[in-house]
Amino acid sequence: MDLAKINVFDKEMNFLGKVDRYKSLIYVRKWQSYGNFEFHVPKPDPTLYADGNLIILDEDPERCGVIRYNEDDEYYAKEATIKGFSLLYLLSDRLTVPPAGEGYRVFNSTPVEDIIYALVKENAVDKRPIERLRLGESQHRGGSITFQTRYKVLSDEIESLCRQSGLGARITMNPDTQTFNFEVVEGIDRSYDNDLGDLGAEPYIFAKKFGNVRKRNYTHSSVGAKTTAYVAGQGEGENREI
Known part of the structure; x- marks a missing residue:
């Protein structure tokens, strides 16, 4: 299998160079x-691996990221270690700021996908805009919920909403248009007994007999397990209902 090539861009998405000689790569x-x-x-190359520079593996816009760590170990390893995050990390620098004069940003009986897009638009496009960030369009998926937020980390709130709904979120990069593209995505059911309708598709089955699993490890742990709970209600001290 050919090794992925690491295409590097500066913060303005100008192409800087291609890395095809490296000791290891994990994405x-x-x-x-x-x-x-x-x-x-x-x-090491301080210009190529500068903080804030962007990468894309091969030509895959879904495998991209921003560099946030550069260690040049000249004495022991004689190599540079470069680390970073996928582009959704950019939203960790934004908070969910409520509208002026209101304590919280509140959504009542609103589709989860609508909430996510609204929060990104309000806090990363309308206010404190992330340059070149473009938003997809909501398809109103994820079920309707009531949700409120106030000065929380935007990426954390998106993760919480995605966990509730099963949706996913990502930011891809398009060097041709020099844009970041935020979108909410929905998974495809590839379980063994899916009915192939709607989002069902041919199942993915992993097993040694199919040659796609080399070895497996099963762990059972009861560390931290509890069997009794005390539930406290109204009141204080000895007057509190237990």
């Missing part, structure tokens, strides 16, 4: 939050 993708990456190169 972790996450469905409901931002992922991370790490790669090791034998020769």
